[in-house]
Amino acid sequence: MVEWTDAERTAITTLWSNIDVGEIGPQALTRLLVVFPWTQRYFGTFGDLSTPAAIAGNPKVAAHGKVVMGGLETAVKNMDNIKNAYAKLSVMHSEKLHVDPDNFRLLAECISVVVAAKFGPSVFTAGFQEAWQKFLAVVVSALGRQYH
């Protein structure tokens, strides 16, 4: 089981309560597809991803970004049992979606950059970043856990 300090729990819930998944999610997914273009391999049905502008304006990217970011709610609500909470999603990403789990790590990096840009240095302090990244790392690990 993952041990969370009180400071870490506070940081994570504070950040989460101020995150609009409809805003942060699309931006994070856009960045994933722009910064790491090979990730576009999973989105062949999304239409025009040919330029950063096309990606940023793509409604399917926006919709999916919101869904993925919203998926973090499960972790926030089950912080002491994240591994099990994502078991089914992990199986799905492995067996149905065939997503290389390293992509979860790349998306987590993009989420952190978007959150940093949104909140700035006085909110997204080094301490908050540590807690947030630890949180994302646990989710990333849980999502890759059921791969076989």
Add this chain to the structure above:
Amino acid sequence: MTLATMLSKEEKRLIKEIWERLTPVAEDIGSDALLRMFNSYPGTKTYFSHLDISPGSSHLHSHGKKIVLAIAEGAKDISQLTVTLAPLQTLHAYQLRIDPTNFKLLSHCMLVSLACYLGEEFTPVAHAAMDKYLSAFAAVLAEKYR
């Protein structure tokens, strides 16, 4: 050198412009990125046991400044990265011997610092270009390792 040529002319211009603008606050950006790295990746602190890297310390600030100024210097002419970094290559390979995996960790924290300070201005395109530049910088830095 091959890595540096993966950057388009526009990306090189963007990177050069960003670092030119941030050179006056090199100390702030650098110390911020280092602090974030030490906090999130405690293993990186093992390379600094001889210094005081606590928040606000003069070592943290001078070291952060040094690193950012080197990154900014490289950005002035990215096609000459191997030439510009030659002395630092030797330093890192034979003296410092920092495991190159750590360069990725600092690069990520540098991106976070840039995002914090530039906000929306740190667009996806700027982020992509910067990530590529920092990867190229790290790769050149590690060239003499073996």
